[in-house]
Amino acid sequence: DVKVTQSSRYLVKRTGEKVFLECVQDMDHENMFWYRQDPGLGLRLIYFSYDVKMKEKGDIPEGYSVSREKKERFSLILESASTNQTSMYLCASSLSGRQGDPSNYGYTFGSGTRLTVV
Amino acid sequence: AQSVTQPDIHITVSEGASLELRCNYSYGATPYLFWYVQSPGQGLQLLLKYFSGDTLVQGIKGFEAEFKRSQSSFNLRKPSVHWSDAAEYFCAVGAAGGGNKLTFGTGTQLKVEL
Numbered sequence: 001d002v003k004v005t006q007s008s009r010y011l012v013k014r015t016g017e018k019v020f021l022e023c024v025q026d027m028d029h030e031n032m033f034w035y036r037q038d039p040g041l042g043l044r045l046i047y048f049s050y051d052v053k054m055k056e057k058g059d060i061p062e063g064y065s066v067s068r069e070k071k072e073r074f075s076l077i078l079e080s081a082s083t084n085q086t087s088m089y090l091c092a093s094s095l096s097g098r099q100g101d102p103s104n105y106g107y108t109f110g111s112g113t114r115l116t117v118v
Numbered sequence: 119a120q121s122v123t124q125p126d127i128h129i130t131v132s133e134g135a136s137l138e139l140r141c142n143y144s145y146g147a148t149p150y151l152f153w154y155v156q157s158p159g160q161g162l163q164l165l166l167k168y169f170s171g172d173t174l175v176q177g178i179k180g181f182e183a184e185f186k187r188s189q190s191s192f193n194l195r196k197p198s199v200h201w202s203d204a205a206e207y208f209c210a211v212g213a214a215g216g217g218n219k220l221t222f223g224t225g226t227q228l229k230v231e232l
Contacts, residue, residue: 108164
């Protein structure tokens with residue numbers, strides 16, 4: 001029944017490393033999102049994608065990039081990890097406006113990846 | 119730009135007591151509104167959502183929420199809280215089009231006393 005899968009639950013990386021966080025959904029959703037979650041700050045949008053090879057910056061894109069080569073996969077890349085990127089990262093997907101009834105809107109989330117940069 | 123305010127950071131209730139979590143939104147048109155719940159170490163699970171029609175919506179786990187346009191609110195309620203309801207709750211607002219991007223509140227942490 002799992003629909004959005006994040007490849008790692010816990011990850012520890014060193015400062016300066018290039019880090020890849022992977023997300024796969026099996027619901028044929030057009031939209032995919034990456035958020036980071038920090039205590040007291042809620043969820044903040046990093047990047048999102050409306051379609052394959054398309055990406056849009058969210059509210060806090062600095063230090064991150066994304067890749068969407070296939071519809072089901074959306075990768076978040078930390079080009080050079082820093083300690084201030086230690087956080088919980090959440091991937092989500094959703095239907096688009098072209099994919100059906102608005103009553104089906106809303107995100108489906110993965111279980112999250114807790115990243116620690118040391 | 120749309121925004122969401124959850125004024126209560128922490129709430130503690132006794133098991134069996136009623137619960138109301140507050141959510142206020144800012145959006146120019148009719149919003150799409152959502153409540154999500156997050157158990158420790160987990161992703162977010164959808165509790166309920168409002169798009170149009172009846173302003174009182176029913177969700178999973180016995181939760182309900184009421185959309186009040188005049189107050190720009192979408193408060194979450196439950197008549198009798200169970201210990202398993204202890205979690206963090208997020209309200210979110212979105213709109214049709216634009217990729218259905220949601221804006222989330224900062225969350226309310228619910229503690230249930232036995």
